[in-house]
Amino acid sequence: xxxxxxxxxxxxxxxxxxxxxxxxxxxxxxxxxxxxxxxxxxxxxxxxxxxxxxxxxxxxxxxxxxxxxxxxxxxxxxxxxxxxxxxxxxxxxxxxxxxxxxxxxxxxxxxxxxxxxxxxxxxxxxxxxxxxxxxxxxxxxxxxxxxxxxxxxxxxxxxxxxxxxxxxxxxxxxxxxxxxxxxxxxxxxxxxxxxxxxxxxxxxxxxxxxxxxxxxxxxxxxxxxxxxxxxxxxxxxxxxxxxxxxxxxxxxxxxxxxxxxxxxxxxxxxxxxxxxxxxxxxxxxxxxxxxxxxxxxxxxxxxxxxxxxxxxxxxxxxxxxxxxxxxxxxxxxxxxxxxxxxxxxxxxxxx
Numbered sequence: 001x002x003x004x005x006x007x008x009x010x011x012x013x014x015x016x017x018x019x020x021x022x023x024x025x026x027x028x029x030x031x032x033x034x035x036x037x038x039x040x041x042x043x044x045x046x047x048x049x050x051x052x053x054x055x056x057x058x059x060x061x062x063x064x065x066x067x068x069x070x071x072x073x074x075x076x077x078x079x080x081x082x083x084x085x086x087x088x089x090x091x092x093x094x095x096x097x098x099x100x101x102x103x104x105x106x107x108x109x110x111x112x113x114x115x116x117x118x119x120x121x122x123x124x125x126x127x128x129x130x131x132x133x134x135x136x137x138x139x140x141x142x143x144x145x146x147x148x149x150x151x152x153x154x155x156x157x158x159x160x161x162x163x164x165x166x167x168x169x170x171x172x173x174x175x176x177x178x179x180x181x182x183x184x185x186x187x188x189x190x191x192x193x194x195x196x197x198x199x200x201x202x203x204x205x206x207x208x209x210x211x212x213x214x215x216x217x218x219x220x221x222x223x224x225x226x227x228x229x230x231x232x233x234x235x236x237x238x239x240x241x242x243x244x245x246x247x248x249x250x251x252x253x254x255x256x257x258x259x260x261x262x263x264x265x266x267x268x269x270x271x272x273x274x275x276x277x278x279x280x281x282x283x284x285x286x287x288x289x290x291x292x293x294x295x296x297x298x299x300x301x302x303x304x305x306x307x308x309x310x311x312x313x314x315x316x317x318x319x320x321x322x323x324x325x326x327x328x329x330x331x332x333x334x335x336x337x338x339x340x341x342x343x344x345x346x347x348x349x350x351x
Contacts, residue, residue, distance in 0.1 A: 014167065015039075023061065024076040028167070031068050035176070036141070036168040036183045039070035044174045045166050046072065048136050056129035058149070058164045077162060079152065081122075082145035084159075085218060085230045088114040110224045116311055117351050119219040120319070121158030124344045126212055129163045130337035134205040139170040141186040143211035145218065145230065189244045190214055190236050194329045197250050199273040206331035209340070213326040220305035233304040254280070256304055257327060258287030265330050290328055297324055315347040 005027065006020030014037045015028040028039035046060045053059070062073045089110035126148065133140055140147075140163065147165045154160035168186055172179050180202040187196055193210035195203050217233035224231050229239045234252045236244030262269050262282035269277075289297055301320045302308050308316055322343040325335035335343075 019076055022076050024074045026072045026074070028070050028072075029068055030065075030070060036170070036186055038175075039072075039167065041171075041174050042166045042169065043070055043072065045136075045138055045169050045171055048138070048171070049133065049166075054129060054132040056125050056161055056163060057132060058162050074164070077149040077151050079150045080146050081148040081150055081161065081215075082230060084150040084152075085114065085145065086227070088112060089224050089227070089230070110227060112222055112224070112307065114219060116307070118158050119216075119307070120311075120315070120344070120347050120351055122161055122219060123216050123319075124341070124347075125158075125161045126163070126215065127337050127340040127344060129161070130205070130208050130212060131341050133163070134208070134337055137171050137173070138166075139203075139205045140166065140208050140211075141168050141170055142188060142191075143208050143215065144188050144191045145215060146188075148215075187211060189238050190232050190234050190249060192246070192249060193331070194250075194253060195267055195272065195331050197246055197253075198268045198276050200267050200271050200331075202267075202271055204331060205337070206334045209326055209334050209337060210331075212337075212340075213323065216323065217305055220307040222306045254285075257289045257300075257329075258291075259285040260288040260290070260329055264288065264290070267330060267332070289324075290333075311351060315351055318343060318346040 005018040005025050006023075007018060009017045009019050009024070011017075014032065014034070015026055018025040018027070028037075028042070030039060033039070043063055046058075046063075049057050050060055058074050060072060060074065064071045090113050091110055126143075130140070130143070142165060143163070147163060149162040149164055151160040151162060170177065170182060177183055182201050182203060184196050184199050184201055184203075187193065187207065191211040191214050193203070193207040196207060214232050214234060218230050221231045221233075226239060231239075233256055234249060236246070236249035236252065238244035259280050261284040262277055264284070265276070289300055292300070298320050301323055305323060308319060311319060322335070322340055325339070325343070328334050
């Protein structure tokens with residue numbers, strides 16, 4: 001059967017991806033399932049997402065179950081969003097007239113050249129994808145650059161994005177987990193929502209909205225010191241270490257947005273780990289973004305998403321407002337994907 005599948009592109013602990021002509025073929029063994037990874041659930045959710053379908057969700061062309069394997073066929077799209085963004089970070093030319101005349105320092109910086117129209121368009125597309133996913137009662141649980149494909153042949157100035165990999169996605173009627181006891185070992189590195197980091201098991205689609213916030217922050221950074229790293233507004237140490245650290249990610253999130261009081265984070269207080277209060281106390285640090293004035297909130301957002309400074313008004317204000325609504329730690333206070341779509345509609349043609 002392997003010879004029939006085509007060229008092996010990637011093989012992981014759970015699945016293998018092949019290319020055969022204009023199709024990508026994903027093969028996952030049901031015998032090596034480690035929850036929440038489940039190819040049977042993935043197939044069931046993908047089938048739900050084809051009705052009536054959404055241009056920003058991967059199309060399931062065909063499926064089969066054979067000899068203990070689940071075999072899924074999709075259109076082949078070469079680039080993922082991580083690879084695409086790396087291409088947008090271009091090496092700065094050395095300028096001897098700059099005050100920093102160190103050629104090695106200047107040469108190491110890579111400048112983000114992603115067109116702003118694409119950055120905003122990508123934000124809109126991903127929000128529409130999540131709006132559709134959540135409307136089907138599904139939580140993706142692994143939104144990240146690597147799980148978004150870029151269709152550069154879409155015929156538009158803004159390439160079409162396509163969300164893939166529903167291997168750990170959740171639906172209350174399909175998944176074996178109960179709504180109030182979901183697995184928290186989901187999501188990847190910097191994209192983990194704060195409630196996941198403190199073991200809240202009754203989380204919602206808001207974890208995908210937080211992951212989208214991190215993805216969008218990667219569109220609006222100005223530079224990177226590495227040719228293999230796309231920076232975000234938070235950091236888990238994965239640029240320096242082989243694997244990132246949840247503790248470092250928590251520290252980075254709190255450094256950027258401040259620490260709330262325990263009363264301001266009832267889902268952690270009532271349903272999460274006591275580690276939050278044990279490590280950070282119950283009184284907060286007085287810096288929590290939600291408590292700041294509108295002016296201070298706006299300035300903080302522009303600092304964390306620096307390329308927003310390049311966006312013209314009124315789109316800049318609409319984008320800042322949208323991003324600030326995605327930042328609360330208490331997930332019930334976080335805006336929804338549908339609300340993001342509505343807010344971003346105001347940005348059309350005004351970048």
